[in-house]
Amino acid sequence: MRFSKILLSLFFIVPTLLLAQADQAKTRSYYQDADLVPREQGVDFLNLSLKVSFAPVEKKVMGEVTHTFKVLRKELESLQLDAIKMEFASVTVDGKEAKYESDGRYLNILFDSPLNWNTQHELKIKYEAHPLRGLYFIGWDDTTGTSRKQIWTQGQGINNRHWIPMYDEKNDKVISETIIDFEEGYEVLSNGELLKKKKVGDKMRWHYKISKPHPTYLIMIGIGKYAIDEKKSASGVPMQFYYYPDQPEQLEPTYRYSVEMFDFFENEIGVPYPWNKYSQIPVQNFMYGAMENTTSTIFGDFYLVDENAYLDKNYVRVNAHELAHQWFGDLVTARASAHHWLQESFATHYDMIYQREAFGQDHFDWVRMDYINKSLKASEDDIKPIAHSEAGSTRHYPKGSFVLEMIKYVVGREQYNAAIKHYLEKHAYANVDSEDLLIAFHEELGISLDWFWEEWVYRGGEPHYKVDFQADGKTANFFVQQIHEVNELRGYFKMPIDFLIAYKDGTIDRKKVWVEDASKLVSFEQKGEIDYYLFDPNWQVMKELTFNKPMEVLKAQAEKAEHMLDRYKAIEKLVNMDFEGKDDFLMDRFKAEEFHAIKAKIVSYMVPLLSEKSEELVELAAADADVEVRQALLESTYRIPASLEDDYRKLLEDKAYNNVEMALDLLCFYYPMNKSVYLGQTKDIEGARDHGVRVKWLKWSFLSTQNEEYLKELIEMSSNKYEFLTRLNAARALKDINYLDERALSYMLEATFSFNSRLAGPMGSILDDYFKQIQHRAMMVQYVSSRQWSDREFRKVKGYLIP
Ligand SMILES: [Zn+2]
Incomplete structure (x- = not known):
C-alpha cells in the first residue's frame, strides 16, 4: 500500500508530459459498424x-x-x-x-x-x-x-x-x-x-x-x-389507460404515478409533450416489455397488476421509459442503428430519474450500481461503444443511461437540461445522430464535450482505477492508477473525481480533482485522526475499483458514510472478512439500516450460517416491512430449523405472490408431513397473471394426493387458452412432476411454434429435457412421426423424430 519516494517524485513531472502526448495521439476510433449509414431513398x-x-x-x-x-x-x-x-x-x-x-x-x-x-x-x-x-x-x-x-x-x-x-x-x-x-x-x-x-x-x-x-x-x-380510464396531465393532454373490464382492481396499481411522471417529464425535459394525446394499451403474449408507438404505447399484460402483484413486478419503470420515448425516439429519431442509444439510453435515463422521484435517492443509487455492474460484466465479452448498432442491450439501455447521468455530473443538471431542450427543439419531428447531441451542448452552453464523447460514446469499456491511501499524520495521499488495458478502443479516462476524508471528530474534507492520465496523486493536509476515506463517494463515475481498506476503516464507512452505496460497499467487503464480533456488528447494521439492499446483503450472508444470531435475524427478516428483505430471506434459506417453521409459515400469507410461491416450495420440501396445512392456507390464491401461486399449489397438491384432477388443470394451463407465462409455469410444474402425455405434449409443441421467443425458447428447452428421458422419448417420437407438420413446424419438431 506504500509507494516509493522515487515514484512519488516522478509523479509531479510526468502528468504534463503525458497530457501533451495524449492530446496529439487522440484519434476517434470505432469498431466497424455496418449500420452507420442510413439507407438511400429517391x-x-x-x-x-x-x-x-x-x-x-x-x-x-x-x-x-x-x-x-x-x-x-x-x-x-x-x-x-x-x-x-x-x-x-x-x-x-x-x-x-x-x-x-x-x-x-x-x-x-x-x-x-x-x-x-x-x-x-x-x-x-x-x-x-x-x-x-x-x-x-x-x-x-x-x-x-x-x-x-x-x-x-x-x-x-x-x-x-x-x-x-x-x-x-x-x-x-x-x-x-x-x-x-x-x-x-x-x-x-x-x-x-x-x-x-x-x-x-x-x-x-x-x-x-x-x-x-x-x-x-x-x-x-x-x-x-377493454375498459378505458381517462385523465388529463397538468398541461391538459388527455391520457387514456386501457385495462381489462373483468379486472378493474388492476387499474390503479398498474397505472400508478402515470399522471405524475407525465407532469415531471414535461417539467424536467422542458419541451411540452410533442403529441396531442397519450394512450396505453396492454396486450396478451407480448414478446417485449412494452413499445413506445407514437401516442399509443403497447405493453405486455403481465404488467397489469393488482395491489399484491405490484410488489413483485410493476409497470412504473417501463411506463416512464415508454413515455420518455415519446420525446426520445418518437419526436427525435436516430438516423441509423448506430445511434440507437439516442433512443434507448435516453428512455432508460428518464425512467431512472423518475424512479428517484417515486422511490427515493437510495433506490435511484441502487439502480445506478446495478447499471455499473451490468456494464462491467458486458465488457468481459467485448468493449463495443454505446454508439454502435451491435452494442447490445446492456450498452444501449443501462450503460447509456448512466453515461447521460455522467454528462449531468460533469456539466450540472440545469445546464444538461438546457442543452437537451435545445437538441429536441432543433431536431423536432426529424432525425438525429450522436454528433447532433454533442453539437447541441456546444451551441447551447459553449461547452465542447468532444473528449467525453470520445471516451464514453465512440469508444468503449470502463476505467479500472486502483487506489492506494496513505497518511503519515501530516499529509494524506490518494494514489490513483488507471490499470485497464489501453488500446485504440479504450483509452485513459478523463473525469472529475471527488476525494473524501472523514475524521473521527466528525469533520469531513473533500475535493474534486480531474483524473485523466495513467496515474495521479491527490494530497490532503491531514487535520486529525482519520475515520474512513472515499474515492468517488456515491459512485458518480462508472468504473471498476480496486481499493483495499483495513477492516476498521470499512466498519466506520459501513456505519457512517452519508450515501447508501458507500455503506453497502463496505458491508459487501466486510461479510467476506473475518473479525471478532462480526455477527453482532452485522446484526446492528441490519437494525440500523432502512434500505433493503444492505439488509438483504446481511441476510444472504448470515441466514445460511444457521447460528443463534442468524435465527434472530430470520425472525426480524420474516417480519420486515420491505418485500425485498423477505424475499432475500427466502432466497437465502437452505434449511428451516423446527424452531423457525412458524416464521416461514407466516410468509405463506405474504402480500407478494413470489414470496408465497417460494415459501410454499420451501415448507412443502422441508416439512412434507405438514403439506396439507400449507396447502389449506394457500388454496384460494391465484397469484399474478402468470398464475404462479396456483401452479405451485396444484403441483404440491398432486404430489401429495396423486389426484388426477390437479394434473388435468395443470395440463390445461399449458395450452393456448392461457397467456404465455402461465403456460410456461404450468409446463415447468409438469416437468417437476415429470409427467407428460399426448395432450400435454401437443400443447407444449404448439407453444414452440409461437412468434413469441419468450414462450417458444423456454418451452423448447422443457421438451428437450423430457426427450432426454427414455420413458418419454418413445411417446414423443411416436406422436411427432404420426402427424402432419407445416415446413415451419417441422423445423421445430424434427429433433423429436429420432429415438
Ligand atoms: Zn425503449
Whole structure:
C-alpha cells in the first residue's frame, strides 16, 4: 500500500508530459459498424393513409394504403417499397394503373416515364397478407373461448413491412392515418386522435390521424375488449389507460404515478409533450416489455397488476421509459442503428430519474450500481461503444443511461437540461445522430464535450482505477492508477473525481480533482485522526475499483458514510472478512439500516450460517416491512430449523405472490408431513397473471394426493387458452412432476411454434429435457412421426423424430 519516494517524485513531472502526448495521439476510433449509414431513398414520403380490415380466424389482413411522396432526384424511374409476402390486387400512381414487380421482399414500382424533381405523387396499393410478424392475432384459434381475443402490432425493428407495403426505415417520417373496420364490441386503438367512429355495414369504422410526422415503425393498431380510464396531465393532454373490464382492481396499481411522471417529464425535459394525446394499451403474449408507438404505447399484460402483484413486478419503470420515448425516439429519431442509444439510453435515463422521484435517492443509487455492474460484466465479452448498432442491450439501455447521468455530473443538471431542450427543439419531428447531441451542448452552453464523447460514446469499456491511501499524520495521499488495458478502443479516462476524508471528530474534507492520465496523486493536509476515506463517494463515475481498506476503516464507512452505496460497499467487503464480533456488528447494521439492499446483503450472508444470531435475524427478516428483505430471506434459506417453521409459515400469507410461491416450495420440501396445512392456507390464491401461486399449489397438491384432477388443470394451463407465462409455469410444474402425455405434449409443441421467443425458447428447452428421458422419448417420437407438420413446424419438431 506504500509507494516509493522515487515514484512519488516522478509523479509531479510526468502528468504534463503525458497530457501533451495524449492530446496529439487522440484519434476517434470505432469498431466497424455496418449500420452507420442510413439507407438511400429517391423520395420523401409525406403521408401514409391506411384502410384496413381483418379476418382474424384466417389471420388475414386486407388493406389499401395510400402513400403521398415528393421526388428527391432529378429523374426517378422506379420506387422500391418493403412488402413481405403480400398479394397485390392493384397498384396505381396518380390514379393510373402502374407496372410493378414483387419478389416476396420488395414491391418495385416502375413509372411509365421518369418522375421529376420536387413533384408530388400519390401511390395507392390494394393488398392482402397473412403476416407471420409485425401483426399478431391472439386467441382466435382457441375454440373454447377461454383466451382473450386481440389483434396487435409490433413494428420495431422492421416488421410493419409484413402487413403494410411501405418504406420501412427510421430515416423518413410521415403523417399517418389509419381507418380500421372491425366488429362491434371491441375497442380499436391506433396513433393520434380518433377523428371519427361510425357504423359502416355490420362493422364499426375507427378513423385515427396523427398530428405531426413520425417514423413508420411506430405505426400501431391494438384491438380487444377493454375498459378505458381517462385523465388529463397538468398541461391538459388527455391520457387514456386501457385495462381489462373483468379486472378493474388492476387499474390503479398498474397505472400508478402515470399522471405524475407525465407532469415531471414535461417539467424536467422542458419541451411540452410533442403529441396531442397519450394512450396505453396492454396486450396478451407480448414478446417485449412494452413499445413506445407514437401516442399509443403497447405493453405486455403481465404488467397489469393488482395491489399484491405490484410488489413483485410493476409497470412504473417501463411506463416512464415508454413515455420518455415519446420525446426520445418518437419526436427525435436516430438516423441509423448506430445511434440507437439516442433512443434507448435516453428512455432508460428518464425512467431512472423518475424512479428517484417515486422511490427515493437510495433506490435511484441502487439502480445506478446495478447499471455499473451490468456494464462491467458486458465488457468481459467485448468493449463495443454505446454508439454502435451491435452494442447490445446492456450498452444501449443501462450503460447509456448512466453515461447521460455522467454528462449531468460533469456539466450540472440545469445546464444538461438546457442543452437537451435545445437538441429536441432543433431536431423536432426529424432525425438525429450522436454528433447532433454533442453539437447541441456546444451551441447551447459553449461547452465542447468532444473528449467525453470520445471516451464514453465512440469508444468503449470502463476505467479500472486502483487506489492506494496513505497518511503519515501530516499529509494524506490518494494514489490513483488507471490499470485497464489501453488500446485504440479504450483509452485513459478523463473525469472529475471527488476525494473524501472523514475524521473521527466528525469533520469531513473533500475535493474534486480531474483524473485523466495513467496515474495521479491527490494530497490532503491531514487535520486529525482519520475515520474512513472515499474515492468517488456515491459512485458518480462508472468504473471498476480496486481499493483495499483495513477492516476498521470499512466498519466506520459501513456505519457512517452519508450515501447508501458507500455503506453497502463496505458491508459487501466486510461479510467476506473475518473479525471478532462480526455477527453482532452485522446484526446492528441490519437494525440500523432502512434500505433493503444492505439488509438483504446481511441476510444472504448470515441466514445460511444457521447460528443463534442468524435465527434472530430470520425472525426480524420474516417480519420486515420491505418485500425485498423477505424475499432475500427466502432466497437465502437452505434449511428451516423446527424452531423457525412458524416464521416461514407466516410468509405463506405474504402480500407478494413470489414470496408465497417460494415459501410454499420451501415448507412443502422441508416439512412434507405438514403439506396439507400449507396447502389449506394457500388454496384460494391465484397469484399474478402468470398464475404462479396456483401452479405451485396444484403441483404440491398432486404430489401429495396423486389426484388426477390437479394434473388435468395443470395440463390445461399449458395450452393456448392461457397467456404465455402461465403456460410456461404450468409446463415447468409438469416437468417437476415429470409427467407428460399426448395432450400435454401437443400443447407444449404448439407453444414452440409461437412468434413469441419468450414462450417458444423456454418451452423448447422443457421438451428437450423430457426427450432426454427414455420413458418419454418413445411417446414423443411416436406422436411427432404420426402427424402432419407445416415446413415451419417441422423445423421445430424434427429433433423429436429420432429415438
Ligand atoms: Zn425503449
